[in-house]
Amino acid sequence: DIQMTQSPSSLSASVGDRVTITCRASQGISNYLAWYQQKPGKVPKLLIYAASTLQSGVPSRFSGSGSGTDFTLTISSLQPEDVATYYCQSRGFTFGPGTKVDIK
Amino acid sequence: EVQLLESGGGLVQPGGSLRLSCAASGFTFSSYAMSWVRQAPGKGLEWVSAISGSGGSTYYADSVKGRFTISRDNSKNTLYLQMNSLRAEDTAVYYCARAFYYGSGKDAFDIWGQGTMVTVSS
Numbered sequence: 001d002i003q004m005t006q007s008p009s010s011l012s013a014s015v016g017d018r019v020t021i022t023c024r025a026s027q028g029i030s031n032y033l034a035w036y037q038q039k040p041g042k043v044p045k046l047l048i049y050a051a052s053t054l055q056s057g058v059p060s061r062f063s064g065s066g067s068g069t070d071f072t073l074t075i076s077s078l079q080p081e082d083v084a085t086y087y088c089q090s091r092g093f094t095f096g097p098g099t100k101v102d103i104k
Numbered sequence: 105e106v107q108l109l110e111s112g113g114g115l116v117q118p119g120g121s122l123r124l125s126c127a128a129s130g131f132t133f134s135s136y137a138m139s140w141v142r143q144a145p146g147k148g149l150e151w152v153s154a155i156s157g158s159g160g161s162t163y164y165a166d167s168v169k170g171r172f173t174i175s176r177d178n179s180k181n182t183l184y185l186q187m188n189s190l191r192a193e194d195t196a197v198y199y200c201a202r203a204f205y206y207g208s209g210k211d212a213f214d215i216w217g218q219g220t221m222v223t224v225s226s
Contacts, residue, residue: 034212049212093151
């Protein structure tokens with residue numbers, strides 16, 4: 001089974017900062033990687049699939065990159081509404097443990 | 105509007121059973137594989153089970169295999185999760201989610217229900 005890890009587990013950044021979250025797979029998964037955003041008390045929302053394709057309606061400040069085993073989710077300019085936990089997900093429906101993003 | 109609406113959650117004793125339902129609307133239900141994903145209080149997302157669009161193929165996480173059964177009624181646009189032999193560690197919000205295929209064997213969950221809470225406690 002594929003294992004997904006994420007780093008950091010949490011971060012605090014200022015509004016306008018560039019934020020990067022890393023997801024690593026235990027084996028190569030090509031571009032089979034999705035990112036989800038879950039705001040406090042809300043339902044998860046698909047942000048990115050195929051490692052770098054933005055889901056319709058997602059702000060362009062979000063971007064994804066990577067292939068194989070190492071992937072990143074970048075928020076180019078952090079906004080207050082981006083406070084959430086972010087999860088990666090890949091083959092076998094495996095989710096990463098999540099990265100909690102707060103405003104400093 | 106594309107929508108998923110779960111129901112059937114509640115409080116159940118250890119060893120008990122519960123059946124969750126997920127009513128779909130706004131899309132051709134039978135064309136999509138569906139999954140159940142759960143989230144224990146304060147914890148991350150855990151995939152539970154999946155079913156193909158026809159219902160002919162089903163998949164389970166090791167943690168629920170042999171205890172949970174996923175099914176669907178495409179004539180009623182409804183997904184089900186029969187949960188037996190429930191344990192305290194099954195306590196979670198249960199979401200149904202639509203699978204969106206973006207490549208050969210590659211999928212993601214593009215539509216989620218609002219979730220239904222299952223509490224297993226004596």
